[in-house]
Amino acid sequence: GEDVEQSLFLSVREGDSSVINCTYTDSSSTYLYWYKQEPGAGLQLLTYIFSNMDMKQDQRLTVLLNKKDKHLSLRIADTQTGDSAIYFCAESLYNTDKLIFGTGTRLQVFP
Amino acid sequence: DVKVTQSSRYLVKRTGEKVFLECVQDMDHENMFWYRQDPGLGLRLIYFSYDVKMKEKGDIPEGYSVSREKKERFSLILESASTNQTSMYLCASIGGEDSSYEQYFGPGTRLTVT
Numbered sequence: 001g002e003d004v005e006q007s008l009f010l011s012v013r014e015g016d017s018s019v020i021n022c023t024y025t026d027s028s029s030t031y032l033y034w035y036k037q038e039p040g041a042g043l044q045l046l047t048y049i050f051s052n053m054d055m056k057q058d059q060r061l062t063v064l065l066n067k068k069d070k071h072l073s074l075r076i077a078d079t080q081t082g083d084s085a086i087y088f089c090a091e092s093l094y095n096t097d098k099l100i101f102g103t104g105t106r107l108q109v110f111p
Numbered sequence: 112d113v114k115v116t117q118s119s120r121y122l123v124k125r126t127g128e129k130v131f132l133e134c135v136q137d138m139d140h141e142n143m144f145w146y147r148q149d150p151g152l153g154l155r156l157i158y159f160s161y162d163v164k165m166k167e168k169g170d171i172p173e174g175y176s177v178s179r180e181k182k183e184r185f186s187l188i189l190e191s192a193s194t195n196q197t198s199m200y201l202c203a204s205i206g207g208e209d210s211s212y213e214q215y216f217g218p219g220t221r222l223t224v225t
Contacts, residue, residue: 004153006153008151033214035216040218040219041218041219042115042201042216042218043154043201043203045214088153088154090154097142097159097161097205098156098159099144099156101146101153101154101155102153103151103152103153104153
């Protein structure tokens with residue numbers, strides 16, 4: 001079945017880059033997403049990448065997709081304390097709006 | 112401004128009670144989803160709906176039911192609440208011409224069953 005995996009925690013110093021990794025199993029994914037969840041809030045869509053792309057950059061965010069290895073990463077440049085949150089990757093399956101979510105990575109940024 | 116609202120942010124119910132969680136979206140979206148979020152497990156899909164009066168089971172539908180009588184409203188029902196249904200419940204709405212990225216989540220309802 002479909003499965004999306006992430007590491008549970010990441011701790012970085014303010015100003016450094018953060019890299020959050022995600023692996024997925026379903027090769028029929030069409031889009032892959034990164035969501036951010038701040039404490040007490042719902043999920044906010046940060047960015048997404050179509051499955052035939054290798055990279056997407058959006059200001060401080062860079063998404064890399066290795067389709068052969070089914071590996072997705074989110075790089076946050078110049079990480080700030082406001083970036084502290086839980087980050088979820090998710091994949092959408094072909095011909096459906098159903099999303100499969102990872103377990104979430106809690107990013108902690110310390111000064 | 113895009114809005115998905117959920118009826119309660121926090122809810123405390125007793126074991127055996129019938130619980131209704133309401134979700135309303137104002138974007139005329141066709142597709143609506145209910146997830147539960149638990150630490151270390153991420154989001155798991157309970158039920159979803161592609162249209163009024165249509166519903167499909169997600170990955171963990173046991174102990175839940177849903178109702179979609181109007182396009183903008185999708186209700187999650189716990190017929191007889193149990194302690195293992197203590198969780199954060201998130202509603203999502205998806206739609207638009209390119210529905211693969213137009214996705215919006217409500218703020219969540221944290222349900223505690225005692």
